[in-house]
Amino acid sequence: MTDISERGYAHAEMLVSTEWVAEHLNDPNVRIIESDEDLLLYASGHVPGAVEVDWTADLNDPLRRDYLNREGFEALASRIGITPETLCVFYGDKNNWWAAYALWVFHLFGHTNARIMDGGRLKWVQEGRPMTREMPAYPRTRYTAPERDDSVVRAFRDHVMQHVEARRPLIDVRSPAEFSGERLHMEDYPNEGALRGGHIPGARNVPWSRAVNPQDGTFKPAEELRLIYEDEHELSPDDDVIVYCRIGERSSHTWFVLRYLLGYEKVRNYDGSWTEWGNLVNVPIER
């Protein structure tokens, strides 16, 4: 894979390489953060000095279906020993799917001083770089965060309905089987099912993983990404785009691709996603 700076990204600075991370393991201005889909991975070994931010335990409100509030984010930031000036570098499994999600949530609190390690955990391991089971301990900080701002990168169902009515672009990043409604959810699963299958009318189906090279988890160059999103699916950089999946996690990966790698100014992630839309009464559904 070519160097990040040669791939034509609008904001190449939002990605760092594994080499860069290796050189900044002891940089006090940098915090390496692992966010995984597989809950065992971090404890089984991680980049030396990396802390873990877990989706369920750290980023969600324990009661409401929502993200943590300002106080919760301040507590999280203090626990992992960061200040608003700390450069947070996220990485994880599944081609950085959960890393992108955590970075997106940090954006809700204005912590945009954040990067993704290109290739994530897979590339780091493939390159034989060091891993440790040692849990780092950083002094707690006093982090003062602004109130969570949902207006810039987050969309709610009313915004999506307006989008549908105005025929503005929606990208459904789920698998084709989920998009078609053939696969809904697993029976007996208690938490996250949907009563109806299909997709939001007008949405285009671009599975999130198309943006990465499966061999090493790195992001595809801008030219290849444009072929997918612009030539195949007719998006344009000045579009107002809403992305969604099942609960907003895979779509945060596509949000990152459109917002930073292709430089779209207005991209929002609908985290209610199919588990909200597929359960709403009297909303339009397409199959």
Added chain:
Amino acid sequence: MPEIPERLKELLADFSFVTSRSERAELLIELADRFEPVPSRIAVPPYPEDHRVQYCESEAYVWAEDQPGDSLKFYFAVENPQGLSAMAMAVILDETLSGAPVEQVAQVAPDIVLKIFGNDISMGKGQGLMGMVSVVQAEARRRLAN
């Protein structure tokens, strides 16, 4: 005959005493470390799709071999080298259900995944792991039907 295989009952009891996320992870990582992929006398890659677990993003495969005395021996492959949870689940299913009476194995509910991994497991992961239980359960039911 009890409804749940004895070794599975013991394992679920062990997990019922887990009090922290890190303790649960340590237990499961120890299990995953014991994972051994399906032997070549049973299957070699590329593995056939009809043995693949639906919904499992770690690309898990399951085989069942007849054993004397109304039981089965289960084998697993996990193609994702980072699929530690799937490996742990494979070890659990092999160590607690291989050799158990098929009548009992056929009754094992997929929601044991929640008792082992915790209720806050993500939907995608839960689906895949429950899918592994469902395949094992289906193999036992097939054996009973024959």
